[in-house]
Amino acid sequence: MTDPVDTLPDADYVVLGSRVALGLDGGFAVAVPARLRLLESAGAREPLLLSVDGQSPEAHAAQRQAFVDGGHVPDASRVRNLFDELLAGGEWLERVGEPGGRTPGVTYRTITDAASRPVVSLPVFENDPEWHLRDVAVVAHAAGGDRVLRGFRGLYIAWLEAIADERRAAAGDPARLFVVVCESRQIGEALVGWDAPRVRLVHTVHNSHLPAPHDDPAAPVSGLWDRWLPTLAAYDAVLWPTAAQRDEVAARFGDPGTFHVVPNTIELGTEPPGAAARDPRQVVMLNRLAPQKRVDLAIRAWERVAEAVPEARLDIYGDGPLRQELQELIDELGVAASVTLHGATADRDAIFDRAALFVTSTAFEGQGLSIAEALARGLPVVSFDARYGPREAIADAGIVVPPGDVDAFADAIIAVLRDDDHRAELSSRARSAATAFAPGAVRPALVAALRSAVERPSRRI
16 A cells, blocks of 8 residues: 555656756756656656757757766656657647747748758747747648747647647546646746646745845845746645755745745765765865856865865866866965866765865855755855755754855864864765655655645636
8 A cells, every 4th residue: 555645646647847967957957867866766656857959959969868878767768858749840830829920020030940841930039038038929830731839838839738648648647637747947937827627736945045145035126037926826736845945935925825944955875985085185176167156255264174184185177167266266366286176086985985175165055956965965064145045954064054155155164174073973864854855755755746736626727
């Protein structure tokens, strides 16, 4: 007999992102297929990972294979892309939209198949942040004549409806529910008008909604968030990665009764080595070298750490646009003997297993997967108390200091490195803190959220 706490209601489930590509989309590209695996472990029948980005079929094939090779999806057939399927043609294109043609005065680009036959003509929008919400005609060039769709959102919905029909036919159930888990705010905005009664729309959150400096919950929101937050009530469930962000959004914008805390998951892996087997002076960072991560603050703090603990080393793994700028800062501060930029690595766990401490100087997060991954390998963590994620993840297995306080950050690192007993105690707690993000711990929350969405009528009817 199955346990309803861990088992999803019978329906078809798909996970949908604008683009999901390993090596291009950071932790997002790991978290999204992890959600797909969690759905399957909870009883979803062959859930799909969908995207709508317009890269070439060759690029998509390489991305699919990377997911398979990395163990992120069971096989390539689970990863599908809108533009690949447009180029492949199919009966679904004959049924979409209404007869018609291009919107006058609008520039179009036409996508052709391998035989140079036109497949679809897409409107071109220059510097328009709301291009995905425009109702300018998208023209499908079907064999029976051109068919017009209501903008890109019409195209997205037509494709999703074709997949839903395909899945219903395979199940022999024309009334089967179709649950779309949106992983991108632009996608969510585009789909809020989709009022099909057999569809449920679930939306996830991956990052902080706050503007720079990302630590004022009352600061005016802008851009994508300014458009997306007013659509909250249209989703059948909203999945927040942390309780702190859920609570602050609910207090400010209201909770329509659909908010759930469902963190992204990690695999715990084997038991990590104990503190005695580690290099007591090796400190590691692993993140993109991008403005959000504020690696420059960690390097500035290291100037004091190196003075206090001369034998300590900071090994920074990851790559990004700021690498040269950060190397210049290392040289300028005279800490090149103890700070090294190593670039990207495929040996994360081996690196974590050798180190004594993990540090992160991020300005903001949605959750901070790298923190959970470090904790799983028995690493205590020192972090700024950034919104959102570090405090909830670290618990009693590390130290959080006020956002941007470089001196407090340095002091915390020095204190952990100088006190072997305290460091060993923190290390012993790390694995336990990480278990909160294991699939078995998160699955009941995901099931409860999706069950609440499936068992109620669509909020868009």
